[in-house]
Amino acid sequence: MARAAQxxxxxxxxxxxxxxxxPAERAGLLAVVYxxxxxxxxxxxxxxxxxxxxxxxxxxxxxxxxxxxIACVITLAAAKNPDGGGTRRTP
Numbered sequence: 174m175a176r177a178a179q180x181x182x183x184x185x186x187x188x189x190x191x192x193x194x195x196p197a198e199r200a201g202l203l204a205v206v207y208x209x210x211x212x213x214x215x216x217x218x219x220x221x222x223x224x225x226x227x228x229x230x231x232x233x234x235x236x237x238x239x240x241x242x243i244a245c246v247i248t249l250a251a252a253k254n255p256d257g258g259g260t261r262r263t264p
Contacts (some may be wrong), residue, residue: 187206194202217237224233 187203190202190206191199221233221237224236228236
């Protein structure tokens with residue numbers, strides 16, 4: 174179920190991003206999106222591999238869980254105030 178939701182969300186996000194870009198800019202945009210996506214998976218795996226030398230898998234998982242919780246709190250705080258606290262001006 175989660176895989177289908179993630180795939181649909183990713184496809185919808187790409188569709189929305191690509192609709193706002195010029196055809197000449199789409200290749201660069203997709204390259205950046207995929208680089209960020211793969212980095213988001215590869216970097217934590219490399220870090221976990223290095224930490225596995227000194228920590229147990231349980232402790233590594235706890236650390237990643239704590240980081241995920243912090244990221245969720247930051248995301249929720251940013252979603253409540255998307256303009257960064259500034260006032261919006263209407264034309």
